[in-house]
Amino acid sequence: MDKQLLNRLSALSQLHLTVDEQNGIASDLETIIRFIDVIGNVPTDGVEPLSHPLDSAQVLRSDTPTEIKDRDKYQELSAVTRDGHYLVPRVIDP
Amino acid sequence: MTYESRWEAVIGLELHVQLNTAAKIFSSAPVGVGFAPNQAASIVDLAFPGTLPVLNQEVLVKAIRFGLAITADIASQCRFDRKSYFYPDLPKGYQITQLNEPIVGRGTLNVQLDDGSIKPVDITRAHLEEDAGKSVHDRYPGQTAIDLNRAGTPLLEIVTEPQLHSPEEAAACFRQLHTLVTWLGICDGNLNEGSMRCDANVSVRLKGNSKLGERTEIKNINSFRFVQKALQFEIQRQIAALERGDTLIQETRLYDVARDETRPMREKEFSDDYRYFPDPDLLPVSISEDLIHQIRETMPELPAVRRERYVADLLLDDSTAARLTRNRETSDYFERTIDRCPNPKLAANWIVGVVSAALNKDILSIEQAPVNPDELGEILLQVDNGSITQTAARQVFQSLWSNGGSVEEALASQKRTHNADDSHLRTIVQSILDSHPKQLEQLKGGRKKIAGFFVGQIMKETGGSADPRRVNEILSDLLLDEDP
Amino acid sequence: MSYQFHTIEEFRDLLDSRQASSVELTKDCLQRIRNTSELVNCFVAVHEERALAAAQRADQDMANGTTGPLTGIPIAHKDVFCVEGEATTCCSKMLASFVAPYNATIVERLSQAGAVCVGKTNMDEFAMGSSNETSSFGPVKNPWNLERVPGGSSGGSAAAVAAGLVPACTGSDTGGSIRQPASFCGVTGFKPSYGLNSRFGMVAFASSLDHPGTLTRTASEAEIMLKAMSGHDKNDSTSVASVPSQAEFQQPRVLGYPARLFSNLPSAISSCLDTAIRTLEESGYRIVEIDIPHFDVAVATYYVISCAEASTNLSRYDGIRYGHRSEHRGGVTEMFEHSRSEGFGTEVKRRILTGTFVLSVGYFDAYYLKAQKIRRLIRDDYRKAFESVDLILSPSTPTTAFGLEQMDRDPTEMYRQDEFTVPVSLSGLPSMSVPCGFAGELPVGMQLIGPHFGEASVIALGKAFQSITDWHTKRPILPS
């Protein structure tokens, strides 16, 4: 687990790791990757990937809208809102 | 530029089309504009912990309608994937989209170019996905405001093959897709509100070269004209760079409307690694032959088919047929008009002429036209069977357009004024005959040519408003009367 | 009168015979929770007023004669389930201030069935862990030995039932999070088939593996809970519309045992299993040797898939709409990064990073895709096995409850705790852990595994086993 890979993973995961954390997590990840590497030994030629234990088809919803009545209740859960908007630090370049 | 002819542009489009369902793609929140901020965002759209997506069946129907319209393969099973990236208006931190198993496969779109010719463009695929929310950057100083009303609006992303070779062709393709999706009733087509957004991939190569050049992607253009202008700029920029010997890089660019130029978007490091994988909250969706069959039964006659029929069967000229089929409302208006008045040429000319001018003048769309197609048909029927003149028909149309009322009444009142006009005209003719006894003698004596003199005098007297045919009729009437 | 250690059926009798009211039972239950909370730390929130109001309603319903099997019975929910108007934290700093604006389907159904929710139980942060030590509320202690862990992630629920505080708790099981703590605490843990219980309102860890379920003292209570909880939910696409009709239910007779897989089991555990199997054999069950060929790689496969799903399920915690938001100054990226880093604990971060790794460019095929293929092989192994047996037996865990802080050096050592439970999870099969003996003072659990939607068989065997053994009736003695 080199620095570059860890940086890439933490940037993709939007996690800010302190220098201390970086060392600990780098070695943990090495251990974990070694642990999961055993799957490489299993022959899987011609095996279809399975992404779900269920075979059945899903039930769909009908195209019926319902009114949203609880915006203010939802927004009480947010740290910063104004006039019904959620606020974040200015995104410079959209 | 002189070197332009050596180069060829290669353009492919990706269109994000908002489907006009009532509810969102994975939640029951309403779709649309005009809500207060976040007032159309449900707990699912807000990605509250524990919430789950459930697919709205209507999006399948709309996507399949599009697929059938471009004679594409409809997948018997499609699947949804997660596309991960962080952005404040993407509440889950991933977008639900379709990567490997889109609902609509390969198809063909017949694009009508400006010169009237048809260019078939292959559609690579069309897939379903959810729209993101909106970030408002200029409302509060130092902060970006997030409105998630748009989050979860169903999108059909349509991808064309890179088979377009000029900004004009690209714009025509965009326009054709606009015509088609609104025709099918799957999108409201409202470009100003972002109902259709276009991304254009463009590269240039020396003519005769089969290898594609390095391409750039221009994001999020929402008008036909801007697609054309953005591509014009971008193609010139790429050619100029290559002529200078520069190398181009693959990048995403934005079109700046105010400056009429494209410029690179700043992208975050690693942001191109979207880590797609099948969304485990959603199972694969099976699409039955039965469903496809049902949808096929409800498909309208498509614009290209109608256009051809208008030319082949109704004997309209190409450009009139094209104008009538640019949108479904106009075409349906025409269809209903000719149901009443079986003279397609007359109806077509009126619709692209009189009706269209009246709509433009009052800034109305054809569904808002004060004269409906049955009424227009009734008026034109009178013209067609010779009961009234075109001029009179225009007067009836105009009166109905401005004052309303029933078409029967308007026609009747036109006939009354016509009759009133007739007796007025008789008086004028009589007085002119009376005041030119010498010429009248000659006429009675058989000098037919002198009739022209009288007609001229009468036209002069009426300021040219009289129908010359009618003048002749009255003239001969009165001459008969004069004979004992 | 204390009603500690009463089962749902015993409570039912008391209520139906009017020997006690639901309000009385609930008050007694709340008192017990207060008395033991410091000792065991199994509750993270007590909903006193709400519970008493619900109990009153239940008493009213009973007076009106409109009752179901759960009317007036106190239960508790794992803190992974949304209870409207109450904190739902997943025992994470990230959600410390999150008050759920809606009810999980299961919470709603149990409430509709008249159950009285007395509070929320402790768990590993975001259900990631096997010891209940990653909770932001501190570790839960095992009622059988307060120096030991209760297992996890549903450690609070298992300990609450083991300590006799409530007869039943909800739990969630992704890789073993119900069955492993049930085994460690000597209670009955039941994870039904994937698709039977709705996941709506259960905070997601790994969507294709998350199973809501229960912790109770007995299999028969698990059955009562399941009946109230299960069934199609239109808010969960993975909730089955109807259970595929099975052939007429028959009492299970043939039990498979993959002995090869358990050769390294500590003798104290294997002797419990051997005795349990012999007991079943003596009561007429036929034991058949079977094999699950891809069993050994199941844990690694599970970690690839569960981390991949988790890494994206946890992307929604960005500090904007709810959850922890960092005070750190800077742009939006800093806001995201610091909020997430401050809000998530170490184990959660490890799993997010692992999940990001297995999905990212260059690693996807070798890890994520490969794991999905092996997932099919494992599922097919079970399908094949169920062609010749009705149910499969297995130990629930490779060890008994271990000491607090004993496993904090190598994260993968903890992952191995799940080695007997994850293959079942990957296949989405119903599975129950029932107490089957003791290794010293510590309980040992046996897993009963059924084919997909074979819950009736699993419950039937659980009940049968508990009718011929009394391990499930053993009670820990807590210092008062």
Ligand SMILES: [Mg+2]
């Ligand atoms: Mg795109």
Ligand SMILES: [Zn+2]
């Ligand atoms: Zn898209």
